[in-house]
Amino acid sequence: MSRKSVLIRPAKGIAGSVRLPGDKSISHRYAMLGGIAEGTTKLDNFSTGADCASTLGCIRSLGVNWERDGASVVIHGQGRSLRRPGAPLDCGNSGSTIRMLSGILAGQEFVTELTGDESLSRRPMARIIKPLQMMGANFESQEGGRPPLKLTGAKLKAIDYQLPVASAQVKTSILFGGLYAEGTTRVEEPIQTRDHGELALQAFGARVDRRMREVSIEGGQQLQGIEATVPGDISSAAFFLCAAGLFSGSELVIPGLLLNPTRARLLDFLVGLGLRVTMSDLQEQHGELVGSLQVEGGVLKGATIAGGDTAALIDEIPVLAAIAPYTTDGIEIRDARELRVKESDRIASVSTNLRAMGAEIEEFDDGLRIPGGQKLRGARLDSFGDHRIAMAFAVAALRAEGETEISGADAAVISYPEFFNTLESLVQR
Ligand code: S3P
Numbered sequence: 001m002s003r004k005s006v007l008i009r010p011a012k013g014i015a016g017s018v019r020l021p022g023d024k025s026i027s028h029r030y031a032m033l034g035g036i037a038e039g040t041t042k043l044d045n046f047s048t049g050a051d052c053a054s055t056l057g058c059i060r061s062l063g064v065n066w067e068r069d070g071a072s073v074v075i076h077g078q079g080r081s082l083r084r085p086g087a088p089l090d091c092g093n094s095g096s097t098i099r100m101l102s103g104i105l106a107g108q109e110f111v112t113e114l115t116g117d118e119s120l121s122r123r124p125m126a127r128i129i130k131p132l133q134m135m136g137a138n139f140e141s142q143e144g145g146r147p148p149l150k151l152t153g154a155k156l157k158a159i160d161y162q163l164p165v166a167s168a169q170v171k172t173s174i175l176f177g178g179l180y181a182e183g184t185t186r187v188e189e190p191i192q193t194r195d196h197g198e199l200a201l202q203a204f205g206a207r208v209d210r211r212m213r214e215v216s217i218e219g220g221q222q223l224q225g226i227e228a229t230v231p232g233d234i235s236s237a238a239f240f241l242c243a244a245g246l247f248s249g250s251e252l253v254i255p256g257l258l259l260n261p262t263r264a265r266l267l268d269f270l271v272g273l274g275l276r277v278t279m280s281d282l283q284e285q286h287g288e289l290v291g292s293l294q295v296e297g298g299v300l301k302g303a304t305i306a307g308g309d310t311a312a313l314i315d316e317i318p319v320l321a322a323i324a325p326y327t328t329d330g331i332e333i334r335d336a337r338e339l340r341v342k343e344s345d346r347i348a349s350v351s352t353n354l355r356a357m358g359a360e361i362e363e364f365d366d367g368l369r370i371p372g373g374q375k376l377r378g379a380r381l382d383s384f385g386d387h388r389i390a391m392a393f394a395v396a397a398l399r400a401e402g403e404t405e406i407s408g409a410d411a412a413v414i415s416y417p418e419f420f421n422t423l424e425s426l427v428q429r
Contacts, residue, residue: 107180
């Protein structure tokens with residue numbers, strides 16, 4: 001990837017209305033299930049990020065035809081059996097693609113090689129390899145269970161599996177494998193994670209049994225294509241919500257936003273910090289809760305993020321940490337060791353950039369303590385090739401003294417290519 005820089009100037013407020021591109025987690029799942037469904041799947045407001053384009057590229061190599069016109073994607077389902085790809089599948093930067101697609105590929109009776117970029121090649125895959133091997137697939141991986149992976153699919157058998165790490169990607173991968181397994185596959189998670197895999201399977205017509213932290217699916221079910229509008233991505237909205245929180249008097253409207261309770265902990269958290277949020281137009285679309293938000297900035301207090309909250313806010317922690325110095329009481333983040341194996345080591349990336357802006361912070365193995373009431377100065381920062389770090393520090397830079405240059409800011413294309421333009425359109429100076 002090229003390494004383009006952006007310059008962010010301080011702002012006085014945030015105002016306006018923004019509709020977010022489709023949620024990344026849902027776009028991946030709908031694309032994959034659309035590929036193995038019978039019939040056509042029509043998706044509007046599909047994620048514009050490069051990660052979901054990686055998923056579309058992979059399913060095309062597996063024999064699934066699709067057409068795309070901007071944010072509209074029409075997928076011609078191939079049914080349960082995909083075609084052996086002629087070359088390794090390139091998953092790019094996308095952990096979701098490699099992990100969740102592996103569940104489907106485990107049930108295909110051919111060999112697939114899965115590769116990705118340098119960041120993906122450092123990420124742990126043993127968490128999917130172990131359960132999918134128990135189901136009957138075979139994997140060859142690099143040292144420590146890293147990609148590239150060579151996956152030999154098989155006739156799968158159902159398993160009962162307790163996830164050692166709270167991970168929606170792993171849960172979804174096993175459930176997708178479960179579609180191909182003989183018998184009923186059961187997954188139990190230590191903490192409830194986002195449930196888009198379960199909801200997407202149900203939307204495509206599968207029977208899924210759900211109770212508390214336990215999900216099971218009977219193998220052999222056939223999916224049917226759907227028509228859907230993907231709700232706006234709440235993890236992308238987090239950047240604007242936090243930006244609005246930095247300035248009292250800010251006013252922001254976000255229509256058509258994903259408000260699934262397993263993702264919307266962010267809103268409870270921000271309201272607890274001091275943001276004023278009103279929801280309206282609530283609707284259910286294919287089991288997903290969608291609505292409009294009206295947001296007013298105020299004074300942000302402080303909070304601790306730990307335990308189940310950490311899992312629920314896992315993608316939003318970079319931006320919450322980036323605004324923490326501007327809160328009155330600071331933010332402490334614990335139980336977040338997972339952040340060290342995301343697109344970058346997000347604990348280290350956040351610490352390095354906050355320190356470069358002059359912030360005082362304390363770093364732990366599993367988190368950060370960031371005191372409040374601090375004044376930051378503009379600085380030269382790095383995205384560390386990580387989309388959420390690039391966007392988080394564009395937000396922090398809005399309240400710093402002086403300009404901030406973020407190199408490698410084009411990493412934002414991974415989840416939200418329009419981010420910097422949209423931010424500029426909302427910022428008041
Ligand atoms: C995702 C789950 C999370 C999240 C990722 C998307 C998903 O990862 O960080 O951005 O769509 O299931 P883990 O499940 O590995 O925590």
